[in-house]
Amino acid sequence: MKIGPLPTELDLRSLAVRGAQVEGIVAEESLPRLRQAGIEMAGPVAAAFSFERDESGRYIVVAAIQATVLMICQRCLGPISLDLNARSNMACVWDDQEAVALPAGYEPLIVGQVANLREIAEEEILLAIPVSPLHAEDCGTSEQKAALESEPAAKKEVSDRDSPFAVLEKLKT
Ligand SMILES: [Zn+2]
Known part of the structure; x- marks a missing residue:
């Protein structure tokens, strides 16, 4: 089965009643907030949702999202590609009031x-x-190490050449 784009208008509560599953992909163009945040995607996002009702009648959405983002490593400032696997267990709520009343283990949606x-x-x-x-x-440690190793070596070379003792040695011979 070919996986198409994710739907944009769904009644999640009725999907939960039916125990439905929805899978799909999201193209980079359909991710405006990520683009605004300057986050580059290495490809489309794969998403799988399953909907169910729990024993208290809540409308539950279990989401599994896979994406690869391209970022900058904060240690060596080189490019880094990160594979993200986000899983969450959400409960549909109508407002903030209902959200705070959720038991632990559910994220409010x-x-x-x-x-x-x-x-x-x-x-x-x-x-x-x-x-x-x-x-x-x-990554950063090895570069820093290399920098530390080359620095004293360079200093040593200079001090040998300019050392007054080296000059004296030359005069003696
Ligand atoms: Zn790095």
């Missing part, structure tokens, strides 16, 4: 009659993006 799954996927990516992305390997 404030939605009206219809919701845009692309916007929800985008929000999940924004939440999953690290504030300070770093390469997994010790």
Whole structure:
């Protein structure tokens, strides 16, 4: 089955009643908030949602979002590609008041009659993006080490040449 773009207008509560599942992709053009935040995507976002009702009758949305973002490593300032896997367990609520009353383990998803799954996927990516992305390997440390090693060596060379003792040695011979 070919996976198409995510729908933008869905009644999440009726999907939960039906126990539906929705999968789709979101093109980079459909992610305006990420673009505004200066976050470059390495490709389209893959999203899978499953809808259900819990034992208290809440409308539950379980989202699994996969995306690869291109950022700048905060240690070596080189490009870094990050694979994000965001999973969340959300409960549909109508307002903030209902949101604060949710039990632990549910994230509030404030939605009206219809919701845009692309916007929800985008929000999940924004939440999953690290504030300070770093390469997994010790990128900065090795560069700093190299800088530290070359610096004293250069100084040593200069001091040998200019040393008054070196001049004396020359005069003795
Ligand atoms: Zn780095």
